[in-house]
Every structure is written in C-alpha cells, then in structure tokens.
Amino acid sequence: MKCVITGSNVKVLGRAVHSLSRIGDELYLEPTESGLSLRAVNSSRSAFAAFLFAPLFFQLYEAGGRQPDRELLRCKVLMKVQHPPPAPCPGTPKAPHCSGAVPGRVTVPVSVPCPQSFLGIFRSLPSLEKTVGKCLILLKPRASRLVVQLHCKYGVTKTHNLAFQECERLQAVFDTQSCASSLCAPARVLAEAVVHFPQTLAEVTLGAGPGGKISLRNYVEDEAEPTKTMVTELWLAKEEFQTVAVAPGSRITFCLKEFRGLLTFAEASNLPLTIHYDVPGRPVVFTLDDAVLEVHLVLATLSDPESGSQPPTANGVSHLPAPSDDFADDLESYMIAMETSAYEAGSGVPPSPTFPLHTPRPAESDPEEEEEEEEEGAVPGTPPHKKVWDGHGRAWGRAQPPPDPHLSPQFRSLFFGSVLMPGGPGPAPTQEVLAEDSDGEY
C-alpha cells in the first residue's frame, strides 16, 4: 500500500486520527480498492468507527501489493503508546576527562506525550497545517513496518517507522436501512447542543418529542438520588434539522465521548451528520458522507427496561429468545464481528484464545465475572456492559476474556441462543461481540 496526501487533506487525516483515538488504543488500517479505511473499536466492543478515504482523497493511491491474487494486507498499529517500565541501560556513557569520575545516576524523566504512535505523528493539528506539505504512507510487509513520512517546511523530512501487526478485518455489521428513525443535521447544530453538557458526562439521551422536536438530556441512572442529581435537557426544533424521520416517542441513550469526537471532526469538515437509530438496546449509527470520505460511528445504546420495545436480546441469560421472523434482520443490524477467516480451520478448538467463551450459567455467577472486569479496568465514557445488555452481552464489558479450554465451543453464542457447530459458517458464532479482532492468532 502506498498513498500520498497533500495540502489541507493532511489535516483532515489528522483530525480523523484524533477522532478515532477517542474510540480505541489501536488503529486498524485497511487498504481496499475503494479507498483507505481507518478503523477503531473500543476495548469493551461497544463503540466502532470507520473512516473510508476514497482514492480521490489522495494525490496517489495504490491499494495493493504486486501479486494480484494475494489478499490485501490489513494491519493495526498503536494509536497511543503506553509508557513502559524503565528498561536497564545497555551502555554507559563515556566519561570525560575528570579525576575520580564515577558513572553517575541518570535520571530518566517521564514525559507525557509520546510521538511514536499513530496519534503522536498527527498530535499537533495546528503545526500539521502550518508545516506539513505532504504525507506519504507506505506499508512495507517485508520490513514489517508502516512508514509515515511527513514532508515539512524548510525541506525537513520526518520519517516514522511504526511496527504493525497483521490482523483480520475489523468489521461491525449494521444496517442503517433497517433503523426505524433517522435524523440529519449540520454538525454545528449538534456540537452547540452537546456543549452544554459537562465534559465528565458519560451518556446522553436523545429523544423524539411531539411535532418532530428532538430532545437531548443527560442520562441519570435509576439508582441516583433525585435530590442530588441535576438534569439538563434541551430541545431542538424540527427546523434545525435537514431531515427528521423519527418514530414518535422514541428515545435512545448512548455514550457522549465518542460522539463528541466525531462531532469535532464533522464540524471542522463542515459536513452534515446523520443519526440512524432504532429501539433502545439496538446500536445507533452516525454517518458522514462526502464525495471522498465516508464515516461511520456505531455506538451501543442502553436498553430500556421500562419501555415495551425491548430488543429480543434483552431477556435474561437463561432464557433463550425464540427465533422470530425478523431474525435475519437482527443478524444484519447488530454490530457483529465478521471474523472472516478465523473459523476456516474447522477444528473444534477455538482459533483465538482471546475469543470469549461462555456457558449458560445461572445468574449467581455474574458477580464473579464483574469483579474480574473491574480489575481489567473500565473504559471511561463507555457504559458498563450490564447496563447495555442486562447480563447478556458479557463480552461487551471485557477487553480480553481469558480462554477456557474446558468449555465446549458449542456454547459460544448465547446472544441469539444459536449453537455454533465447530467449523460452522456465518457470523452467528461471533454475535456476542461487537467487533472481534484476531489478536489471539499471533
């Protein structure tokens, strides 16, 4: 893969990287014939974003390798670098001429920003605009390096050789067509609306009111004491939107952090933002469309136990939902990892040790699981999985479920009550995760 980006498009790419950095710690790069796709998913698999830059976005775009039959290489790189524990120094510096020179203590300062990651390269958007004239991205499979070269002012060249991991396609499956409601508004309108919510607010509820009015309010948990909570609610008139086609009385709750990240991008790019949503518990899809750019952000929504419009998956763990007529639609519209080749092996052994395995266990086992997840650390700005899936989508709440070889793989999918046969086709076995990658294969 080789592509060259020039002029103000470098900044657009930079802003896209910033927006994706709100989602996950890794960036998935996928060169395709229809353009370069940049994707990210959060650790609890409840948020997914994809930016597709069309070949016209680039001054030069070559997706493929030389061999025509070879599949295009997909890779992921670190979005942000975590600081490692200090490593022992391999060499001591030479001491200059001095009497009684003893190799002294070397203090290693801990710095906050670190550029050797994808976000680091594009960290400063103003300086990107001011100094960078051309950006070259080169995937070198032989050298196992993703090369990002910035050609800057005064002839200065910055070359970043990033280590990457080959990976499976990261794909969330969703269908905006099947969503009951959709809204389209200039990004500025929505950005000016969410600015009223505090930065610390995790979730926001979007609702459709009478006369096509749209409300936004901060989400308050049921347990919260009414005397100690503040509710901020604002209404947007129908005229503020370009299109409003919402189911009356519908309302969904989703994470604000990721949404804000996309809004920043959309506002800077001056693009209208379309929101597709369905019943609570079903994902909300935000889209941006441009001639050279296509953006999708898929977020989990809180299921609403009060409303009657529960998704079929919002039942208890031990109750398997009955297959319904629209089962196929559900398959399409849920965010599912398409682990396209992970099951090709066809053996009964799960190919990925990180792949979550669950047996239908009684609810008593839940606290144990939650404890485990707390140790792994919650992702700020992401709803805890129990809120989202009422104990169903346990895989959503955990980043790296430990492999358990004692569990039979046929119990893999609790999500729809379907049973995976080893080597069975289709996305059904992976429906319990939003988007699974192939970490475990490496």
Added chain:
Amino acid sequence: MPLSTQPPASGEQYVLVASLDNARHLSSILRAVHFQDHATCFATVNGLRVTVEDAKCIQANAFIQAEIFQEFAVQEESVTFRINLSVLLDCLTIFGTSSLPGTSTALRMCYRGYGYPLMLFLEEGGVVTVCKINTQEPDELLDFDFCSTKVVNKIILQSEGLREAFAELDMTSEVLQITMSPDKPYFRLSTFGNAGSAHLDYPRDSDLMEAFHCNQTQTNRYKISLLKPSTKALALSCKVSIRTDAQGFLSLQYMIRNEDGQICFVEYYCCPDEDITEAEL
C-alpha cells in the same frame, strides 16, 4: 541599625559586586541550565559563568557577559563559589516571575569572598528584599577538553527548526542518534522507541541551516535523558550551533537574545553512548 540592611558600598570589602536593572535577564538564563539543584559560579572581568553538571556525562554552562550588567566589578582574578541554584532562582524571582509591563526587579549582587554568603538586594516598586544565600565549597568540574580546533562537524541551525523536533522526541527511546555527514542525509536525528523508529532529516540547503561544515560522516548516540534538559535553553534561543569532535562528544551552543536585544550563550556538552554496533547504524 542591623548591618544587613545597610546598602553595600562598592568598596574593597566585596570581591564581586554586580548590579542589573532587570533581574529577569539573569533568572531566565539561569533557568535554562536549571536541571540540577547546585551550580558552580565563576566570575572574571569578562562576566559570570554558571556551570551545572549531571551524571558526570553532561555539563551546562550559562555565560552572562559583563556588558549585560550595569555594574560588574571583580577584585580578584577569578571568584568561584558553589550555590544552590533553586534557591538563587527563587530569590531572583521573589517578586514574581511574570513582571507587569513597565515594572522590573532591580538587582544588586555582592559576595565578600570564600566562606561568606552571596547577598542579593532586590528592589521593585520601592520594596527592597535582602537575601543571603550560603555558598558552598566549589566542586571539581568536568573538563570536556572540547576545543574548536578538534571539531569535526559543525552545523548552525535556527532554533525554530529544532524546537519542534525536541518537543516530539520519542521518550520511549533510550537514545537520540545524531548523524552529521557531508553527504545525504546531511543532518539526521533518529530515535528507536517501543513502537518503531523515527528519523528527522534536515537538508543542507534548508532555510533553517545557517551554516553547514561537515567533514566526515559521524553517527553518535546520546542518552535522551541527558539531552532533554537542554530543551530549556532551546526554548529561549534563536540559534543553535551543533558540534562534534572526533570522539563523538557533543557541544550544543544556544544563542539567547534577551528582551533588550543583548546576547548571551548557554552551552551544553554531552558524552556519547558507548556501544553502537554496526548493525544498528
């Protein structure tokens, strides 16, 4: 009347008397070398030199010429003392670091000689503060033996070009590798971090390049942790001279222009890292 409040006469009792109508000219330069608590000061008729060292591997010198001061009198050939630099800086900025326009702190600095404290008289808006800072036995300092005749490669850059580079240095890399060469890549800064390597190339015909005198290709590595303190000086400077000698010792000279357009210098010497294998080049 207590003795300490008497204004000092510039008589023979002091071996060093210096006055400055804006103490910030001194404090900003000293802050550029403030990466260790203690500094050694030398005063000669030419001016004041303040030296800070770390790990026996890096030495920073701040030069404040006699012309910067309104009065600079040294009674002996050279006056040397060691002082706590953090305390000195705290005293110099005792009226605050951000001076309002039109106000400045005036300074009079006196030193009676070995064993005596350094006296600072600071005045701003009619308020006078007297500080006495105990001096210490001067340290033996490193002699880098870096003379201009032994310089192999020398580059003068506008500091602007290096500021961003240093701000973006990959701190997961242990070392900063500097390549200077009469041929491509001319001047290259490289880091080798956890997630990969990064190279920063400056062509010799770049507008940032004020002078380019490279005689042979040299690649040396320096501990980033040692070089990082020099970014304080880099931030203040307008030009930087980068020199290496045959052994790979590095000299960084920063030219700093103060608010009144006067020029001072801050110099860093750094030892190279020893083990560099051919494969890593």
